[in-house]
Amino acid sequence: MGGFRKAAVGRPRGFDIDEALERAMQVFWARGYEGASLTDLTGAMGINKTSMYAAFGNKEQLFRKALQRYGQGPASYATHALAEPTARAVAEAFLRGSVRTTTRSDAPSGCLTVQGALASGDDGRPAREVLVDWRNDAGARLEERFRRAVDEGDLPRDASPARLARYIMTVGFGIAVQAASGRGPDELQEIADTAMLGWPR
């Protein structure tokens, strides 16, 4: 009884909701939350406003869906990196992933979660808050992974998981800013390598 995601009755949707979300994600990625107007979004999605509202609710909910997709797609490196066997390998994979993701040729430069809403007017506040949470979550998962590494003896006893996680996140954010400024993948990977020079041995 009930709980169908998609209704079996009524006029069928005339567009691919997944593809439309992908396009919307790219627009948010390039222009940020407030910088992306409904006209920009629906234009890229190939639908009109009414269809967008029917399918996603409103602009903010569309953004949340797009962010979710971002986390499962382009930013999945942040999760996959945690599976590396050592803390060093995790950090390296994380930074390598951030370099690749922020300099893809088929997507905007930079990181959606950084560009999305660092500063904004009042309308952008909800987006800003959800992005702050998103970034903090990513840091917390990294910290947890490093804590495990200490427990396993992979990191020295006196290493601070929180400190290392914050450091790696910070470098990742910095890489995103540099990518948005137009730096290429080679320069950024060099930065990532430099950042690992001080890693505990």
Added chain:
Amino acid sequence: MGGFRKAAVGRPRGFDIDEALERAMQVFWARGYEGASLTDLTGAMGINKTSMYAAFGNKEQLFRKALQRYGQGPASYATHALAEPTARAVAEAFLRGSVRTTTRSDAPSGCLTVQGALASGDDGRPAREVLVDWRNDAGARLEERFRRAVDEGDLPRDASPARLARYIMTVGFGIAVQAASGRGPDELQEIADTAMLGWPR
């Protein structure tokens, strides 16, 4: 024979142009270029639109003036740091300055040049470009200083000034993002210290 900055004749300006610019800078700092509306700006400046247009030209020129003031005021650490005697001291002073500036209690969190316009709509493009230039300039001056350090034997022969400068800039940007996410000065200084662990000896 002309060239007067301020006219000697006509009704005198009814507000302190310097103080108004200071207020405008803070609004741009907190909300970014596009996020700061003329209503926000003139409200904080204590004047109305007409006066702002008469004094500064338009929103973009006001932003440029505010950015200039930012460089000479809150962000002057970037220049002062270059005067430190060693490359390590320069890097440390630069990061320390970025931590302090992005976590001042009397100013918005974060860095104006990062928050101002990372991503934006079409209207924000000029601001975005001027900020990219600003950030690149800061990196170039750091690189030049490190190059001198190599010449002086202060840094090892095989050290890459460009690489080190980009790394320090990247960490500075990352710190700015973290500050905007609400991190406090102690956490950020710890990050800065961590970032220096890999510095060439």
Added chain:
DNA sequence: CTAGTTCTGTTCTGGCCGGTACAGAACCCT
């Protein structure tokens, strides 16, 4: 076929955006 449901395109809204026109106020110089 009809009724019910859902999607689509057009049209409209009130509000805010950056920017301007204009009249009057406040000053200097003669």
Added chain:
DNA sequence: AGGGTTCTGTACCGGCCAGAACAGAACTAG
């Protein structure tokens, strides 16, 4: 005093914003 100049306040502009109303189209279930 009077003219020239510059600043200030009000009122206004077209344009875009996010969002809603509504009619009709396209489907399923009976």
